[in-house]
Amino acid sequence: MTALVQLTVVPFGSKRLVLITQLLNRKRPPYQFPVAGALPARPPPGDGTLELTRPRRAPPSPAARWARRAALPSLSLSLPGVARARRPQVAAACSRSTMAAPRWEVVVLGLASVAWCVSRAQGGGGSAQFPWDRVRLPGHVVPLHYHLLIHPNLTTLTFTGTVAIDVTVTQPTRAVVLHSKRLRVSRAGLEAGAGSTCAVREVRVLEHPSREQLALLASEPLCTGHNYTLSIQYSANLSDSFHGFYKSTYRTREGELRVLASTHFEPTSARMAFPCFDEPAFKARFSVKIRREPNHLALSNMPLVKSVNIASWLVEDHFDTSVKMSTYLVAFIVSDFKSISKVTSRGVKVSIYTVPEKINQAHYALDAAVKLLDFYEDYFSIPYPLPKQDLAAIPDFQSGAMENWGLTTYRESALLYDPEKSSASSRLWITMVIAHELAHQWFGNLVTMEWWNDLWLNEGFAKFMELLSVNITHPELRVEDYFLRRCFDAMEVDALNSSHPVSTPVEDPAQILEMFDEVSYEKGSCILNMLRDYLTADVFKAGLVQYLQKYSYQNTKNEDLWDSLTNICPTVGTDKGELQGDGFCRRNQQSSSNAHWTKETLDVKAMMDTWTLQKGFPLLTITVRGKNVHLQQEHYRKGADSLSPTENGYLWHIPLTYVTSNSHTVQRFLMRTKTDVIILPEEAEWIKFNVDMNGYYIVHYEDDGWDRLISLLRENHTMISSNDRASLINNIFQLVRIKKLSISKAFDLTLYMKRETQIMPILQGMNELVPIYKLMERRDMDDTEKQLKDYIVNLFKDLIDKQLWSDEGSVSERMLRQSLLLFACVRRYQPCVDKAEEYFSKWQKSNGTLRLPADVKTAVYAVGAQTSEGWDFLLSKYQHHSFSVDKDKIASALSLTRNKDKLQWLMDEGLRGDIIKTQDFPYIIVSIARNPSGYHLAWTFLRENWEKLIKKFELGSSSIAGIVTGVTNQYSTRPQLAQVKEFFSSLEEKSAQLRCIQQAIETIEDNIQWMDRYFDEIKMWLQKNHP
């Protein structure tokens, strides 16, 4: 019998893909089509592609010869031997043992006959019961070593892969269950390890797509204690999102569009690139091979060992075997990147990779990375375990960066720095991001959380280490000035009922993604900073080193860290602590400033459990009676709902600190009860708790406590630190929210800011005041809104007027300049607008060649974007290569226009991704939502494109959370609340249950109450104080 088929052959690396377009002499739909010993791929409907491989022994047939030639457009062939070869080939697809000796025969298989090999078993349906019914994998089979071969095709945007995983069986089972998502499995086998008598005759492959699982079901039970190798061949499309093995593109200076492929696996996307045991505790070694075209470059976690020429147009790169690590840390990139390198003092090769035209922006990152890697090796007393560290800037990247071991990946703006054009804030940001990812090489990569519920062990630490390391390696950046802001941001969401404990149970991928939030990152880092302040830097460091050494290449839980930190004695100064038999430290009374250890055993776990297992944070209320200071703690919560009985019982172990008008020595006291009393040596004029706001709590001063502090600020504000001032500004507005103070009192405090010059209190002042008029902007309360804007501008006017329009000064001064000028120009402060207009028109006349000072660009662009012509000019520059470091600034200026058509265009294009990068879309839509002309548009856009958005950015991601809360957080009316509730409750369950939706609703409810309660009072205060 002869089968006549219509074929299209396309080149596919070393191979040719045979596309069967039509079966000419049979009345059947197109089929899967294995040629010459290649095995059938899983048959999705309508997909007729197949790999054509060369046989090992048999001489090439005519079919193979034509296939190996250059691409053939389309042809008809006469293919003999179909009926005869049909059955055995089907069997070969299912069982490895019958699969040897490929022959050069062409076999046409029907869809149905393949389908019994790879069945979909959703919810128990399909031809066989899926052997596992939970989201988490069973522990019966444990991976040891992955041998992975990946071959992406950057033309067809597909890839093929083969993975062989050495596993060990720890419990009796017939099934190997692992993860796989959107992979078309064409073949799977299970083979007993060398010398084993436990052979497997046949395996069946079952799939559970909704749980993203794959099962290999053996015909007989696997032997416990024995090793096996499971091998899977598969193919897939390169992902069109930002996770898994995904496509990224960029345009060269000449306008040519180039494609590259890169990975982002954390938390659960490794399964989109290869079948694997995709949970952090299944650590294994990885040997990666990548096939690429000769003009490309492949990178992976480990260094290249050798490159093999498979054909003149195909190279296979072999990378060294990795250390033991989790799947989410695996990475590979195929691109045309260029690199520069340096070697650290201990011989680690550090390289920065970027698209070729931006290689001259890589030097700052290279120096920073070398410095930071040296610092961490010293600080942790553990050498970086890999021979190299590559940092790659990926043109399309959803988050800031990713810590893949040995191959960290970054958004371009988080790595590339142009000394001529980049602003001071971008220097700070790049340094912090690199510090973060390199800290992860120890915290996260070497020692990994056991499960995603303790994600904060990775992220809280990496965030905290940014502060610690950059402070030492780059003191000129004054990173400590920005740390506080983080704790304020965390408190903002942590004060809501929808918040969660730092350590929270999670199971499915969307819940896991939701853990990547302010609570894990920011709160995590703030409570670590508090702990360090309490334990002292030396004790804290000793505990960390002990923890990292003890758990290297392993997984940990919260308590492992606390245990490591508990068994450390402080060795500050000459005063040695004494390690007692129970492993706790005790110190004696004379140890002055560290007297908080006095009489108490130092139980870090008991203390830190109150911060990681309870959501929210405490409000400390201070009442001074002569020398007696009465303390009371309670749970701080926004909103009207009463606390649940459990939350009412929340109690924290608060490491209190305070200074008074009589003494600037920081006093310490660990508060472990609801109420307590401190007795001062003498009565004080004022007392300030939570010194420098190193603690994660807010403070209320009863009676005239606040009045005394407000007078202090008015009369001599530099008596307390700038962080203390910023914390007072933050705390007083938080107290207004829960009705502990009047809004007038908070506004009274802000009056002192006329004389404030430091960045932290100024930014915090803006941060409290600006959202208030933003609420009014949404509600047409024009007069009061204008008066409030005037009041704020007037507060900072002297400082704004003093700003030089240049890049002079320290990093803090430059960053303050950038914020102040942008603030002033957006609020139409005329002297600022005039100056910015002048700059913009000169710049425009020079066709963008005039060099603008980097830190004033945001203000100049923001003003320029207000005219239609200026906006168009900015857009043309956005697309121009020489403005690559300014892209973010230009995009944010574009979103400030009042022209609704232009705003709509920006969002449409942002989601499409041709002109405006989709990675910038979340920022753009939030920025448009803040624009008085754009907030309706942003909300409508969100509703109409919800499905597209969650497909692109993933359900549960921080991008989606940022969009949802950013678009709605300035709503303050009941109709707006009703609209938001109605839309989100109409979504399918998984969307409707997102935490960000609860946050959005709670925030709007809080805003409504806030406006009801305080609007009139603000109006009166302004009339009285700023007529």
Ligand SMILES: [Zn+2]
């Ligand atoms: Zn991180």
